[in-house]
Amino acid sequence: NNSTAPPVRLVVLGDQNVGKSALVVRFLTKRFIGEYATGTEITYQHDLTLAGTPVTAEICDATYCKNHQTSLKKYVGKCDAYLIVYSVCSRDSFEYACSLAHDIRLSHVKSSNQNGLPPILLVGNKCDLDHYREVKRSEGERIANTLSSCYFVETSAAESFQRAEEAFHLAFRLISLRYQTL
Numbered sequence: 001n002n003s004t005a006p007p008v009r010l011v012v013l014g015d016q017n018v019g020k021s022a023l024v025v026r027f028l029t030k031r032f033i034g035e036y037a038t039g040t041e042i043t044y045q046h047d048l049t050l051a052g053t054p055v056t057a058e059i060c061d062a063t064y065c066k067n068h069q070t071s072l073k074k075y076v077g078k079c080d081a082y083l084i085v086y087s088v089c090s091r092d093s094f095e096y097a098c099s100l101a102h103d104i105r106l107s108h109v110k111s112s113n114q115n116g117l118p119p120i121l122l123v124g125n126k127c128d129l130d131h132y133r134e135v136k137r138s139e140g141e142r143i144a145n146t147l148s149s150c151y152f153v154e155t156s157a158a159e160s161f162q163r164a165e166e167a168f169h170l171a172f173r174l175i176s177l178r179y180q181t182l
């Protein structure tokens, strides 16, 4: 790859055990392996084309931080989009995702970036486990609608490569749209 464009940076955040690693691995390898290393942050490189230009995406599978401020310090201002994942089977993980999304949005508004806000994609994962569902689709949609530049999808890393791919493609498309308007 001889691309000269700077890398685009995507960070995947959220509570423990919601399927962050499963989604990233599904997108990159098309496979669901069921068990993933925990405790270490891994950044993957993935080549793609954005608006006709070859670029490298750096996808960071972040480790869970109990304290949001730790996540904010580490990632805010350093990435082009946020994937915030929760499990539709865990109300706690949804609340964690909502408050993280809210804090991230707030921190951007404070720094009053005139170039528009880096997009947040709120991801309700494990939608295959419908009989254990604790969070309605409409609740995720509603939160995304209340935050600026925030979008929503549901995925199942376990059952669908296509949905995982759609989530990442949406994030890349949103990054690309933002750059075209800068």
Ligand code: GDP
Residues within 6 Å of the ligand: 014, 015, 016, 017, 018, 019, 020, 021, 022, 023, 033, 034, 035, 036, 038, 125, 126, 127, 128, 129, 155, 156, 157, 158, 159
């Ligand atoms: P992380 O801590 O957020 O990175 O979560 P992992 O990716 O390690 O996944 C946690 C557990 O949930 C693992 O046992 C996965 O196999 C399982 N898992 C992840 N995504 C899904 C999903 O979409 N559906 C189901 N049923 N299980 C999932």
Ligand code: MG
Residues within 6 Å of the ligand: 020, 021, 022, 036, 037, 038, 039, 061
């Ligand atoms: Mg993980």
